[in-house]
Amino acid sequence: MGMLATAGLFLPLFPLSMVFNLLAKKLHHSWVRCSFLLLWPHVGVFLTSAAHVKIPEIVVVWAMLTSSIYALRLLTIRDLGLWSAFLVTSSSALSWILLAHGTDEPTVHLFLVWTTFPAGVLTLLAEPLSRRFGSSYAGLHGGLAASLPRLSLMLVTTTLAAIATPPFPGFFALLGLLRTSAEWPVITLLTLVWIIWSWAAARMIQGFLAGTPANRVFNDMKGAPVLTHAITLGLFAASGLYMTWNAT
Amino acid sequence: MDKLTALLPAMPLLSAVLVGLSARRLGRSTARLSVTFSAINVLCFITLFAMYFSSPHPHWVSFGPAWGSLYLDPLSAIMGLTVAAISLAVHVYSIRYMAEEPGYARFFALLDLMTATILLMVTAGDLITLVIAWHLVGVLLYFLLGHDSQRVTAQRYAFWTFITYRLGDFPLLIAAILLYQNYGTVSLPVLFERITAAPDAHAVLGLPLTTVTGLLIALAAFARSAQFPLHIWLPYTMEGPTPVSALMHAGIVNAGGFIFNRFAPVFMHASEALHLTCIVGLVTAILGSVLMLTQNDVKKSLGYSTMGQMGFMFVECGVGAFSLAIYHLIAHGLFKGTLFLGAGGVISNARKHDGIPHDEVYTFVVERKPVTSRLPWVMAAAITVVVPLLVLGLSHWLVGGLLVGQQGAIILLFFGWVTGAQLLFATYRLSVESPWRLMAMIILSLVIVVAGYTVIEHAFDLLLYPDRTMSQMVYAAASIPLATFEVVVVILSLAIVLGWLATYYTTANGRSGNENTSPFRLAFYSLITRELYVSDVYAWIAQSILGLSKQLNIWSRWV
Numbered sequence: 001m002g003m004l005a006t007a008g009l010f011l012p013l014f015p016l017s018m019v020f021n022l023l024a025k026k027l028h029h030s031w032v033r034c035s036f037l038l039l040w041p042h043v044g045v046f047l048t049s050a051a052h053v054k055i056p057e058i059v060v061v062w063a064m065l066t067s068s069i070y071a072l073r074l075l076t077i078r079d080l081g082l083w084s085a086f087l088v089t090s091s092s093a094l095s096w097i098l099l100a101h102g103t104d105e106p107t108v109h110l111f112l113v114w115t116t117f118p119a120g121v122l123t124l125l126a127e128p129l130s131r132r133f134g135s136s137y138a139g140l141h142g143g144l145a146a147s148l149p150r151l152s153l154m155l156v157t158t159t160l161a162a163i164a165t166p167p168f169p170g171f172f173a174l175l176g177l178l179r180t181s182a183e184w185p186v187i188t189l190l191t192l193v194w195i196i197w198s199w200a201a202a203r204m205i206q207g208f209l210a211g212t213p214a215n216r217v218f219n220d221m222k223g224a225p226v227l228t229h230a231i232t233l234g235l236f237a238a239s240g241l242y243m244t245w246n247a248t
Numbered sequence: 249m250d251k252l253t254a255l256l257p258a259m260p261l262l263s264a265v266l267v268g269l270s271a272r273r274l275g276r277s278t279a280r281l282s283v284t285f286s287a288i289n290v291l292c293f294i295t296l297f298a299m300y301f302s303s304p305h306p307h308w309v310s311f312g313p314a315w316g317s318l319y320l321d322p323l324s325a326i327m328g329l330t331v332a333a334i335s336l337a338v339h340v341y342s343i344r345y346m347a348e349e350p351g352y353a354r355f356f357a358l359l360d361l362m363t364a365t366i367l368l369m370v371t372a373g374d375l376i377t378l379v380i381a382w383h384l385v386g387v388l389l390y391f392l393l394g395h396d397s398q399r400v401t402a403q404r405y406a407f408w409t410f411i412t413y414r415l416g417d418f419p420l421l422i423a424a425i426l427l428y429q430n431y432g433t434v435s436l437p438v439l440f441e442r443i444t445a446a447p448d449a450h451a452v453l454g455l456p457l458t459t460v461t462g463l464l465i466a467l468a469a470f471a472r473s474a475q476f477p478l479h480i481w482l483p484y485t486m487e488g489p490t491p492v493s494a495l496m497h498a499g500i501v502n503a504g505g506f507i508f509n510r511f512a513p514v515f516m517h518a519s520e521a522l523h524l525t526c527i528v529g530l531v532t533a534i535l536g537s538v539l540m541l542t543q544n545d546v547k548k549s550l551g552y553s554t555m556g557q558m559g560f561m562f563v564e565c566g567v568g569a570f571s572l573a574i575y576h577l578i579a580h581g582l583f584k585g586t587l588f589l590g591a592g593g594v595i596s597n598a599r600k601h602d603g604i605p606h607d608e609v610y611t612f613v614v615e616r617k618p619v620t621s622r623l624p625w626v627m628a629a630a631i632t633v634v635v636p637l638l639v640l641g642l643s644h645w646l647v648g649g650l651l652v653g654q655q656g657a658i659i660l661l662f663f664g665w666v667t668g669a670q671l672l673f674a675t676y677r678l679s680v681e682s683p684w685r686l687m688a689m690i691i692l693s694l695v696i697v698v699a700g701y702t703v704i705e706h707a708f709d710l711l712l713y714p715d716r717t718m719s720q721m722v723y724a725a726a727s728i729p730l731a732t733f734e735v736v737v738v739i740l741s742l743a744i745v746l747g748w749l750a751t752y753y754t755t756a757n758g759r760s761g762n763e764n765t766s767p768f769r770l771a772f773y774s775l776i777t778r779e780l781y782v783s784d785v786y787a788w789i790a791q792s793i794l795g796l797s798k799q800l801n802i803w804s805r806w807v
Binding site: 018025072073076146156160178182191194195199202212 | 797
C-alpha cells in the first residue's frame with residue numbers, strides 16, 4: 001500500500017499533485033519542464049505495477065475528483081506553462097481508472113503519452129512567447145493571430161491536440177477510457193472534465209489570439225521550427241490514427 | 249464508384265492543404281484554387297448521384313479494419329449534394345466578399361476543411377468516423393465564426409457556439425459507445441441490421457438500450473440545431489463573416505435533422521425520444537417565432553427565424569415524418585442561404601433607393617392606413633378556417649391514402665392549417681378594390697404550394713425510405729394512444745376555429761387590442777425582449793464556475 005501511496009505522488013492525486021505542480025512551476029527551462037511533465041507520471045505507472053495490488057475503488061473516485069478539480073482550476077489559469085502542468089495533472093490522474101480495470105502496463109503508458117504529449121509541447125511554446133513578451137500570459141498581449149500568425153497556428157494546433165480533439169490520439173485514448181469505464185458516474189464525470197478542458201482551452205486561445213495586436217513589431221517563428229513542430233504533431237496524429245485504425 | 253465516394257470528403261481536404269501551403273505564393277488566387285476544387289466536388293457528387301440511382305443499392309466503403317468508412321445511401325447522397333452545392337455558392341460569394349479581410353487564405357482553408365468535415369459527417373459509414381466529424385464541425389465553426397480576431401463580440405459568440413456544440417458532442421459519443429458495447433460493431437449498416445433483428449436485446453439503467461441511445465442522440469441534435477434551451481448561440485452568430493452565417497444557417501445547423509434520419513432504425517424503437525423531440529421542437533418553434541417578432545435587430549431576427557424553423561423540423565422528426573425533415577432542411581438551407589448571401593446587396597440597394605412600390609401592401613404595412621373595403625367577417629372567417637384544411641387534407645389524402653392512420657401527418661396538417669389561415673387573414677386585412685379576386689388568387693397559390701409540397705415530400709419519403717415498413721414503423725413509434733390523440737385533435741381544432749373567429753370579430757369591430765398595456769402584457773413583452781433571460785442565466789452559471797475556479801486556485805496557492 002505504501003508503494004501505491006507513493007504512486008499517488010507521481011500519478012498525481014490531490015493534494016499530492018501540488019508537489020508535482022510546484023516542481024513544474026520551479027523549473028524554468030522549457031525543455032526540462034517539458035521532460036518533467038512527460039516523464040513524471042510514468043514513474044507512477046511503474047510503481048503501481050510493481051506493487052501488484054488491486055487498486056481500491058476509493059482511489060478511482062479520488063483520481064476522478066483530482067482530475068475534475070484540476071480541470072476546474074484550469075479555467076482561470078492564464079500562464080501557459082502552469083496551464084500545461086494542470087492539464088497533465090488532470091489527464092494523467094485518469095490513468096488510475098485504467099489501472100483499476102487491470103489494463104496492461106504498456107497500454108497505460110501509451111494512454112499517458114497520448115494524453116500528455118501535446119501539453120508537454122505547449123510548455124515549449126511558452127518559451128518563444130516569454131522571449132517576445134516577457135511572459136506567456138493569456139490576455140496580457142492579445143492579437144497574436146494578426147501579429148504572429150505562425151506562432152498562433154502552432155499554439156492553436158497544439159492546444160487542440162492537448163484537449164483531445166480528433167484526429168489527435170488523445171481523442172482515441174479518452175474514447176478507449178470511456179469504453180473501459182462502464183460505470184455511469186465515471187462516464188458522466190469524464191465527459192464533464194473533457195468539456196471543461198475545451199472551455200479552458202478556448203479561454204486560453206482567445207487570450208492569446210484575439211484582440212488588437214500591439215504596435216510593436218515582433219518577429220514571427222522561423223520556417224525551421226514551424227516545420228519541426230508541424231512534423232512532430234503530424235507524426236503524433238498519424239501514430240494515433242494508425243494504431244486505432246488497425247485496432248479491434 | 250467506391251473510389252469516387254472516397255474522393256468526396258478528400259477533395260475539399262486536399263484543397264485546404266493546398267490553399268494552406270500555397271497561400272504565400274499564390275496570394276489572393278488561392279480562392280480560385282479553392283473554388284475550382286469545390287466545383288469539381290459538386291460534379292463528383294452529381295456523377296455519384298446519377299450512378300447511385302442507376303443502381304440503387306447502398307454502398308459501404310471501408311478504409312481500415314476498425315473504423316474509417318463511408319456509406320453511400322439515399323440520405324448521404326442527397327445531403328452530400330446539398331452541402332457541396334451550398335459550399336460552392338458560399339465559396340464563390342466569398343471571393344469578393346472577403347477580399348478586404350485579413351487572413352483571406354486562412355478563411356478559404358477553413359471553409360474547405362469545414363466542407364470536408366460536413367461531407368465526412370453525412371457520408372460516415374461507422375460510429376467513430378461519424379463522432380469525429382460531428383466533433384470537428386464544432387471546432388471548425390468556432391474558428392470560422394471567430395475569423396475576425398480583433399472583434400471582441402465575434403470571439404465571444406464563437407465561444408458560445410463552441411461550448412454548446414461541445415455539450416452536444418458528448419451525448420452522441422456516449423450513445424456510440426453504448427451501441428458498440430452492446431451490439432459489438434461500429435459499422436452503421438451492420439449495427440442497424442443487428443438493432444432491427446434484436447431491438448430489445450439490451451438494457452441500460454433498467455431502460456431499453458434503444459430508448460437510452462435515442463434520447464442521447466436527440467440531446468446531441470438539440471444542441472446542434474439550437475433547440476430550447478440550447479439555442480442562445482444561434483441568434484448571435486451573425487457576428488461572424490456573412491458567408492459563414494450562410495453556410496451555418498444553410499447547412500451546419502440542420503445537422504440535427506440529418507442525425508435523426510441516420511439513426512432512424514434506433515428511433516423506430518425509441519418512442520419516448522420521439523415524444524420528447526416533438527415537445528422540445530414545438531416549444532422551440534413557438535419561442536423562436538415569438539422572439540423573432542420582438543427583435544429590433546434584423547440579423548438577430550433572422551437568427552430567431554432559423555431557430556423557429558429548426559423547432560419545426562424537430563416537430564417533424566418527433567411526429568415520425570423523418571423524410572419531411574430532410575426536405576425541410578434542404579428547402580430551409582437554400583432559402584436561408586440565399587437570404588444571407590443576398591442581404592448585403594439588398595441593404596446596399598435600399599440605401600440608394602428603397603424600391604418598394606407604393607401599392608396596397610405598402611400603404612397597409614408601412615403607412616398603416618385604415619382599410620376601406622373588406623369581405624364580411626363571418627364569411628372571411630369561414631373561408632380562413634375551412635379552405636386551408638380542405639386543401640391540405642385532400643392533397644395528403646390523394647398522395648398518401650393513409651392519412652387517418654398517421655398521427656404525425658395530422659399534426660403537421662395543423663401547422664399547415666394555421667399557416668394557410670394566417671395568409672388568408674392577412675388578405676382580409678388588406679385594402680383592395682376586389683377582395684374576392686385577391687382571395688381567389690391567394691387560395692389558388694395555396695393549392696399550388698400545398699400540392700407541390702405534398703408531392704415532393706411524398707417523393708422524398710419514397711426515395712429515403714424505399715422500405716415502406718421502416719417509414720411506417722417510425723410513424724408508429726411516434727404515435728401516442730389513439731384516445732389521447734383524438735382528445736388533443738379536438739381541443740386543437742376548437743382552439744384554432746374559436747381563435748380565428750375571435751380574431752376576425754375583433755378586427756371587424758375595430759378593436760385591435762394595441763391600446764391595452766396591462767402590467768401582464770408589459771411583463772411578457774419585457775420577458776420576450778430579454779430573450780427569456782436564458783443567456784443571463786447561463787452567464788450567471790459561467791461566472792459562478794469561474795469564481796469557484798479562481799477561489800480554488802487561491803486556496804491551493806496556484807499549484
